[in-house]
Amino acid sequence: MITGLDHFVLVCPEISSATAVYEQLLGRPADWRASADGAATAIFQLENTSLELMAPDGEGTVADRLREIISDEGPGLKSLAFGTGDISAAHHKLTRRGLMPGEIGDGSSTNAINGETRKWTRFRCADAQTAGVKTFIISPEQALPVADAPSGCVTSLDHIVINTPNPDRALGLYGARLGLDLALDRTREEWKTRFLFFRTGGLTFEVINRLGEDHDPAAPDSIWGLTWTVDDLSAAHARLTEAGFNVSEQR
Template identity: 65%
Template structure:
């Protein structure tokens, strides 16, 4: 049995929460279902069927706000963290300790929704950054969680996959497969694309770890959380919605997955390379 039941959420750091929330509400075609502010960080959560995207921005003064501003000044907005979900955080902590991920203490967390004062609670720990190839990795056991906002067929319904760039595919195999215990579905070098692909499944989505075969790499360099591919029911309607909103989008084209169609979103993503996908060509 897998330690992880899914990917609870992905963290995207942005300079200012109101602007970031407006950007992603327009992109995803849905409003955030949770907004909060505490300890120097403002957050907005967009929950879909199989995960959530958490926007995080500095809020006021303090160490956390200052650190977020430093990261944004250095790297710009972008994806920074993966938070996996488990049903048994104590056992997961024990096993990841034995697997050398040096997890920190299990702590309690709580958030209050600004809209209605509702509360959600969780337990979590963070793996050692030295062991996770430059990606901040958390493990979380929620007591309560927001439910996805009902949205139209032109809105994002789920996350198809997240793309992670790695200079060291063997390290990635060890981290995501052997140590975190995700389900390795594919390890293949595709010469036509100059890429080695590693696909890991968890909770109805894929972590697509890619290694560029035609580039020079320093094996000790960090991995990079790179891009997101969002699922929509009606790809043509989503394309029309984003076109009307003035975003720079490609034409709809046949996807690499059999029976899929995709288009690229070139702006309005806070710098995150983004695809929209439907698994029925329309």
């Protein structure tokens, strides 16, 4: 049903400066730039997923909602969009599995870089059923091509980290309901952490639960972090250091 993580969304206050930062961080230019319906976006297409930056642009309902999210929650990682080859079958199955999906809708975007247009169909699952992480299922008409990247630049996403107060709920959501492959369920007492690894489309969802802390099991999950893949770690370290990023030593 789910073929991978089509893209994930990072909401930011302003698109130009955010795009400039991520072009330096990833070492590659944005592949898609668009502005419509109160939102400006920039997409970085990688080998196994894409990062979509989104910022309010002008006035309107979407712009107001994005500003509200930034005001209430702060900027950051907000949404997951899983890919599927059959949007109708996915909608039917996730309805049966209690994720309360909304109606299937059509979408399109025109690239300000080269004038190309892409189209897709998608639906959103109910936030209450996805532990508060905005979760979409999308079927693009065609995938964005992946541009060649210089050595030391980001080529793919190795894993995405989800912080959860309720690992059993996460097992049910990502494993039983969304159907991702549970590859690991392990507790490391020395790190005071329980790890759940789910795999899909060439990347890993690392769901972590901190042990020894008071958790409200009904509290929402959050997208906590990203680990990128490069072909030359030393070159990436030198590139980011020169660009002024605060990087740790290699280890």
